[in-house]
Amino acid sequence: MRATAAVTARRRWPSPLPWILPAAILAAWWAVGVFGIFAAHQVPPPSVVFDAAIGLWRRGLLQQDLVSTTVRVAEGFALGSVVAIVLGTLTGLSRRADTMLEPTLQALRTVPTLAWAPLLLLWLGIDEPPKITLVAIGAFFPVYVNLVAGITGVDRKLVEVARVFDLGRWEIARRVVLPASLPELLTGLRLGATQAWLFVVVAEFFGSSQGLGFRLTDSQQSTRVDLMFVALVALAILGKATDGALRAIERRVLRWRDTIGEARR
């Protein structure tokens, strides 16, 4: 009885543990300025950065940056992961597709993905398409690699059960192999989303007039370190929010899993 009470109590009051480190970082950031370890033009104190964020917001620029970066990430991530799911399912399930596609995809994967940026600019112009494509490439590989690993790692014994019931190849794929590889797919999606945020910043370094990546380079040129910090903090918050959302989905979808991670929840 007491154990149950303890569990509910813990649920009602979220643990402060995850906040200790961010609070320490914030304190250290503030201390760095106060004790003069870095000059204010190198590391502006939190209050200055906060004021800069407010200022940027009042001019309507912060909203603009947030929206355009988020939209690029959403579009690129969606595009990249859909293509990855289609190709990953193909190569995972069909040996012929695997022999045909896998060597090429592996070769492409060894190209540092950011090296695509100049080429994409050349091919797709300087508008949205090259940026979204770059984000999509970034999201593609983690999703693809994890999904294929998941599919090829499905327990043969479960497939055998479906065979005993005389299910066809397609039915086995749909009802056994794909659901069984869902954990790996979700891991891939989470990694892909992280990559997407990484790549959007690089994409915005080149020829854009808004977005958090643009804000970073632009502020660097105008030596507005405070604005660079605003962009960095915004990226951290957005990336964390995305991962949190995907984790929540993962928790829901993988409720059936019997793992340490599942037991901790």
Add this chain to the structure above:
Amino acid sequence: MSRPLVVRELRKRYGDLPVLGGVGFDVAPSEIVAVVGPSGCGKSTLLRLVAGLDTRYHGEIQVGDEKVCGPHPSIGLVFQEPRLFPWLTVADNVAFGLREREDDAARAHVRDALEAVGLSGFGGALPKELSGGMAQRVALARSLVTEPQVLLLDEPFSSLDAFTRMRLQDHLQAAWTRYRPTLLMVTHDLDEAVYLADRVLVFGERPGRLVDVIPIAPPRPRDRRDPALAALRVALLEAVHLDRGERAVA
């Protein structure tokens, strides 16, 4: 309606290793036949062949007058492990083999099958919430719900403790009484063979072959304490040991 199972001159080899060296037997409709024998005598291979999971063999396997040449909905197989789909609820696991899974008839079938194995009310549970014995009962229900004419069981209770095993043997018997499939079960538990089967086939080692057939006459349901069963168990033990060249100490 259950159908007879006919096996004739069944031979199977894995590479150079002969696993089954010409096995033949019949199982009458709704009969329960147990197969016992030392490990490596091809018992599990036999079931895989009958289930149609492996079609590279010589000889003949027939269900009714149909030759087995691949998996068939009229043949069910319960594995040694439950092999439940962890992402499906108990009810969805049981419904897995049904063609229509969503309609009322399907739901009624699933309910009946769960009731037959004593798991009414567990339909909404997830496999991770079940004990080993319960999971194996769900696996049994999953095989029964499609009403196979022949049900194969591959050491289905071997990983369970003695008490759970006895309970599951009773569940199996109750379920058999309800669905009356022709039943061929591989086991290494002589008590189980004597308690459940109409006949026990004794297999010899490498390559697997039939060395003895022991009929178990007492009518079902049987009493585990029945001295007649104990005597049959001794006979069975001797048959198994004789084949290995070790005289049983009687």
